[in-house]
Amino acid sequence: MRIARFETTGRVSRVSFGIVEGDQVTPINGDLFNLPLRLSGVQPSGAAVPLSSVKLLPPVVPRTMYAVALNYPSHLGEQVAAPRPEIFVKGLNSLAGPADKIILPEGSERVDYEGEIVVVIGRRCKKASVEDALSYVYGYTCGNDVSARDWQRGDRQWFRGKSCDTFGVLGPWIVDGLDAENIELCTRLNGEEVQHCNSREMVNSIAETISFISQFATLDAGDVIFTGTSGQPRQMKPGDVVEVDVGGVGVLHNEVIADPVPSNWTDKR
Amino acid sequence: MRIARFETTGRVSRVSFGIVEGDQVTPINGDLFNLPLRLSGVQPSGAAVPLSSVKLLPPVVPRTMYAVALNYPSHLGEQVAAPRPEIFVKGLNSLAGPADKIILPEGSERVDYEGEIVVVIGRRCKKASVEDALSYVYGYTCGNDVSARDWQRGDRQWFRGKSCDTFGVLGPWIVDGLDAENIELCTRLNGEEVQHCNSREMVNSIAETISFISQFATLDAGDVIFTGTSGQPRQMKPGDVVEVDVGGVGVLHNEVIADPVPSNWTDKR
Numbered sequence: 001m002r003i004a005r006f007e008t009t010g011r012v013s014r015v016s017f018g019i020v021e022g023d024q025v026t027p028i029n030g031d032l033f034n035l036p037l038r039l040s041g042v043q044p045s046g047a048a049v050p051l052s053s054v055k056l057l058p059p060v061v062p063r064t065m066y067a068v069a070l071n072y073p074s075h076l077g078e079q080v081a082a083p084r085p086e087i088f089v090k091g092l093n094s095l096a097g098p099a100d101k102i103i104l105p106e107g108s109e110r111v112d113y114e115g116e117i118v119v120v121i122g123r124r125c126k127k128a129s130v131e132d133a134l135s136y137v138y139g140y141t142c143g144n145d146v147s148a149r150d151w152q153r154g155d156r157q158w159f160r161g162k163s164c165d166t167f168g169v170l171g172p173w174i175v176d177g178l179d180a181e182n183i184e185l186c187t188r189l190n191g192e193e194v195q196h197c198n199s200r201e202m203v204n205s206i207a208e209t210i211s212f213i214s215q216f217a218t219l220d221a222g223d224v225i226f227t228g229t230s231g232q233p234r235q236m237k238p239g240d241v242v243e244v245d246v247g248g249v250g251v252l253h254n255e256v257i258a259d260p261v262p263s264n265w266t267d268k269r
Numbered sequence: 270m271r272i273a274r275f276e277t278t279g280r281v282s283r284v285s286f287g288i289v290e291g292d293q294v295t296p297i298n299g300d301l302f303n304l305p306l307r308l309s310g311v312q313p314s315g316a317a318v319p320l321s322s323v324k325l326l327p328p329v330v331p332r333t334m335y336a337v338a339l340n341y342p343s344h345l346g347e348q349v350a351a352p353r354p355e356i357f358v359k360g361l362n363s364l365a366g367p368a369d370k371i372i373l374p375e376g377s378e379r380v381d382y383e384g385e386i387v388v389v390i391g392r393r394c395k396k397a398s399v400e401d402a403l404s405y406v407y408g409y410t411c412g413n414d415v416s417a418r419d420w421q422r423g424d425r426q427w428f429r430g431k432s433c434d435t436f437g438v439l440g441p442w443i444v445d446g447l448d449a450e451n452i453e454l455c456t457r458l459n460g461e462e463v464q465h466c467n468s469r470e471m472v473n474s475i476a477e478t479i480s481f482i483s484q485f486a487t488l489d490a491g492d493v494i495f496t497g498t499s500g501q502p503r504q505m506k507p508g509d510v511v512e513v514d515v516g517g518v519g520v521l522h523n524e525v526i527a528d529p530v531p532s533n534w535t536d537k538r
Contacts, residue, residue: 064360090358092332163485265399268473
């Protein structure tokens with residue numbers, strides 16, 4: 001099942017979750033992540049409308065966005081894999097969706113896409129074993145873990161590198177029922193395929209990553225985990241179009257623009 | 270004015286914001302951070318009740334918790350100050366309040382308190398100048414930026430070091446009207462003063478920190494910024510009591526316990 005979150009753009013704008021079938025979406029009542037893990041019993045709250053008539057939002061507003069660094073051998077390069085997942089968190093300010101443009105912040109010399117498979121948690125989870133971890137998954141969506149590479153390398157922590165506004169892109173919707181060990185991921189830059197991998201190549205499996213995070217952090221329904229990128233991502237320029245295509249989910253498509261508002265910060269020393 | 274967030278513990282538990290006067294709290298209607306910046310016009314929604322009869326919660330649930338590293342000369346030690354604030358984000362899972370115990374996670378050899386002055390943002394803020402930055406402040410509260418020092422040093426990013434459950438303690442309430450350039454901060458461990466400083470000693474002033482973050486991240490009403498710790502914090506042990514005392518605000522008091530639930534993660538390599 002494909003679950004989107006969207007805004008109707010009539011005289012009164014309204015935000016709903018909805019079930020996507022073909023090129024239509026049927027709104028459902030309530031907040032998805034206050035419902036039980038599975039969607040049985042969900043009631044439509046209105047008639048189906050064409051997807052083209054609504055604005056798709058990030059399919060979920062997580063409490064916390066977790067991410068894994070260095071989770072594909074092809075991205076590790078010469079580096080040795082750590083004995084455990086390397087986790088970081090992205091600020092919620094960075095959340096963006098399928099209808100948003102990715103903004104290249106002033107001052108960074110190099111902002112890369114990172115196409116990723118994103119896990120959406122379905123129910124509260126603390127200290128899950130690796131064996132039980134997948135039972136906490138609601139579904140999957142596409143993610144772009146946008147990264148200002150120069151700031152990521154030069155700053156003490158990855159705030160500017162990973163958490164600028166629009167650096168945490170999710171969408172277009174959530175799909176349940178996928179096999180965590182066999183999800184294809186493909187990224188295209190201006191139509192050219194620039195990244196292609198499968199979740200089975202991950203250094204830490206999705207189950208291992210969930211289990212590890214949950215030893216330290218209570219995962220909540222609606223929380224998301226960006227599961228890492230493969231290969232060597234390329235730089236994005238204003239006017240580019242990035243597509244993150246997760247097999248069985250769909251395509252997250254975003255345009256890239258330069259930040260139109262000038263900075264008013266001057267370094268001190 | 271002192272603004273708390275609390276839960277009444279009668280037959281039906283209810284979460285409210287309220288105005289604290291003396292040892293009483295008067296509930297007010299609505300979500301504080303959907304109200305205008307200042308509290309003029311707020312209506313009481315019930316009679317004053319004794320503080321001792323309610324459970325104080327974190328005074329705000331931020332969208333994002335920002336924090337500044339190395340923001341006092343006494344904490345920098347031999348390190349040279351960066352030309353800009355060193356920002357990181359704490360996962361929302363780590364949020365805890367005055368009634369919570371700080372949990373020492375299994376496996377860390379050293380978990381320290383970090384007493385901090387915390388800024389609470391009052392209205393949406395993007396690219397604020399240093400001159401305008403303080404106009405976005407709602408008020409201040411006490412914070413404990415609990416830090417697992419071994420994980421902070423050994424991991425690639427500070428997820429385990431700074432974002433374990435209960436590592437982001439806020440409270441007991443928010444106070445407005447303080448002078449950002451002259452706020453006293455004092456921390457006590459089991460009654461002994463172990464940290465004492467003033468916001469005027471900060472490497473980056475509160476206005477500079479807000480301005481800097483807002484160049485990259487849209488600060489939302491209710492977002493918080495931990496403004497850094499002074500000196501060399503000490504380790505906490507089970508049974509310890511930590512008090513963070515911010516002049517003009519009050520005292521955030523928490524007990525420390527060992528994690529009662531065993532881990533079920535084993536390192537892989």
